[in-house]
Amino acid sequence: MVAPFLPKRGGVTVQSHLLVDGLEREGAVVRKVDTILHKLDTRVLLPLRAVLQPVVTAIRFLRNAPKCDVVHIHACSWWGFVPVMVCAPLNKLFTRKRLVISFHGGAGRAWLRQYSWLVLPFFRMADEVVVVSPQLQQAMAEKGIKSEVLWNLVDLDRFSFRARKDAKPNIAWIRHLEETYDPITALKVFERVRCEFPDATITFIGDGSLRKDVERYIEDHKLTGVRLTGRLPNQEVPGEFDKADIFLNTSRIDGMPTALLEAAAAGFPIVTTDAGGIPYIFDNGINGIVVSVGDVDALSREVIGLIRDPARAAEMSMVARRNAERFGWPARAADVARLYGVL
Numbered sequence: 654m655v656a657p658f659l660p661k662r663g664g665v666t667v668q669s670h671l672l673v674d675g676l677e678r679e680g681a682v683v684r685k686v687d688t689i690l691h692k693l694d695t696r697v698l699l700p701l702r703a704v705l706q707p708v709v710t711a712i713r714f715l716r717n718a719p720k721c722d723v724v725h726i727h728a729c730s731w732w733g734f735v736p737v738m739v740c741a742p743l744n745k746l747f748t749r750k751r752l753v754i755s756f757h758g759g760a761g762r763a764w765l766r767q768y769s770w771l772v773l774p775f776f777r778m779a780d781e782v783v784v785v786s787p788q789l790q791q792a793m794a795e796k797g798i799k800s801e802v803l804w805n806l807v808d809l810d811r812f813s814f815r816a817r818k819d820a821k822p823n824i825a826w827i828r829h830l831e832e833t834y835d836p837i838t839a840l841k842v843f844e845r846v847r848c849e850f851p852d853a854t855i856t857f858i859g860d861g862s863l864r865k866d867v868e869r870y871i872e873d874h875k876l877t878g879v880r881l882t883g884r885l886p887n888q889e890v891p892g893e894f895d896k897a898d899i900f901l902n903t904s905r906i907d908g909m910p911t912a913l914l915e916a917a918a919a920g921f922p923i924v925t926t927d928a929g930g931i932p933y934i935f936d937n938g939i940n941g942i943v944v945s946v947g948d949v950d951a952l953s954r955e956v957i958g959l960i961r962d963p964a965r966a967a968e969m970s971m972v973a974r975r976n977a978e979r980f981g982w983p984a985r986a987a988d989v990a991r992l993y994g995v996l
Contacts, residue, residue, distance in 0.1 A: 655686040655714060655740050656727035662884060664805075664911045665757050669727050671806040672989070675982035684717040686710065688736045703732075707739050714740045718748040723993045730758035734772060741778040751994050755783040755803065760906050762792040769796050781992045785909040786930025803988055807914035809981040812891050814920045814974045817898045820959060820966035822846060822853035825897035825921070827890065827912050828904060830861035835926075837863070838903040838949055840870050840879070845953035847878060850960060854878040855901070858885055858893055894919045899959055899966070904928045905946050917941070917977035922969040924955045940969065940976040 656669035673683045690706050718724055724744050728737045737754055744752050754776060758764055761784070765772070773796055776782055782800040784790050793800040824843065828834035836857060843855045857867070860883045871879050882893065900921035902913055907929035914934070916923055923941040925931055926948075935941030942959075944951035959966045978984065990996075 654683055654725050654727075655688060655710070655736050656725075657689045658685055658687045659887075661689045662887075664908070665727050665729060665733070667887075667911045668755075668757070668805055671808055671982065672725075675806070675986060676989070678982070679986065684721055686713045686717055686740075707735055710736055711739050711743060714743055715747065718744060718750060721750060723753065724748070724750045725753040725755065725993075727755045727757065729756065730760055730764040733758070734775075737772075737775050741775045745778050751781075752779045753781045753783060753992055754779040755785075756789065756793075756800075757785055757908055758789070761789045761908070765792050765796055773798065780994075783992060786933050788930050788933070789908065801992060803992065804980050804985065805909045805911050805914060806982060806985055807911065807918050807977055807980045809918050809978060812894065812915050812918040812977075814918065815895060815970075816920055816967060817922055817970040818967045819963050820898040820922060820970075822850035822899075822960045823897045824853070824855040824899050824901050824956065825858065825894060825916070826855060826901050826903070827858035827893075827916075828902070828910075829859050830857070830863040830867055832863065833904060833906045834859075835903040835905050835947070836867050837870060838947060838952070839901055840867065840874075840876065841949045842901060842903070842952045842956060843879065844874060844876060845949070846956055846960070847876070849957050852878070854880065854897075856880045856882060856893060856897060858882050858890065860884045890915070891919065894921070897921070899924065899956060901952070901956060902926060902931075903952065904931075907931055909934060913941075914977055914980050917973040920970045920974050922959050922966040923973060924952060924959070926952070935976070940972040942969075 657666045676683050688710050726737050726740055728734045776798050783803045784800045785805055790800050790802050826839050830836050846853045900916040900923045902925035909930040926946045927943045928946050935943055937943040942955045
């Protein structure tokens with residue numbers, strides 16, 4: 654398994670961890686090739702990492718791949734595709750194992766359009782190309798690459814279900830504080846919620862380059878009831894989820910976000926934008942509410958509506974958990990086995 658692993662944070666890391674865990678529970682032996690040099694994973698040391706990381710990944714790959722039956726590389730756009738560019742040719746030249754490439758890029762269509770001349774030869778080295786949404790599958794097909802959709806996994810045991818039977822105006826938001834996930838829109842939504850419910854709260858779980866912009870917005874608009882936790886260890890996230898009753902997601906670009914699957918597993922009524930593969934996860938109005946990207950009016954209206962209608966929020970909470978169960982390991986194991994060529 655060629656992928657980023659803990660303590661690196663992010664959706665791809667969560668997926669590689671859950672996949673390894675599921676495979677090992679089935680009795681498979683998994684050799685992990687970590688694509689991250691964790692001690693160099695800082696902005697200051699980025700130039701050094703750019704040189705050393707591909708070399709170290711290649712060495713780790715050549716040590717482990719000959720002892721395996723299947724090579725599974727996890728990648729995303731831009732820098733995150735380097736592991737494929739390193740390991741796919743090494744597999745073709747030396748180890749010649751069954752090769753599966755999982756592509757997680759939320760901005761995959763734009764990236765493929767810009768860099769298809771460079772990356773398509775590497776995709777063609779794979780026995781199976783895996784994507785996380787039909788949207789990405791279509792983008793691959795437009796470039797002549799056949800791919801399979803393998804939905805992201807969610808850890809159903811880690812996020813214990815709590816029915817939101819009497820939803821309070823307490824909102825949770827968890828993503829990186831980056832333009833992609835648009836935390837400023839979340840603050841604008843919260844302002845409107847706060848006008849209707851003065852005791853409302855919102856907790857931002859995560860950190861990123863927009864942290865100062867978020868803090869400035871809070872100060873300029875004299876917003877109270879906002880809490881910024883920064884990055885949290887994975888084991889602390891379920892506890893934060895349990896303190897809130899409504900989940901808000903404002904992403905502008907997305908794939909199939911693990912954060913939303915985790916929110917569904919915890920029993921949140923969810924209000925989200927329709928970025929990327931999100932509409933393929935939720936049936937709008939049934940197990941989640943999906944509105945257009947950047948639509949502050951619609952996001953605010955739907956959050957306020959759930960708070961005013963506890964019965965609807967409770968029903969959506971129950972259905973959200975059932976929806977999440979479609980993405981647990983038991984439901985996905987046979988798909989993984991088929992991709993690996995295991996009958």
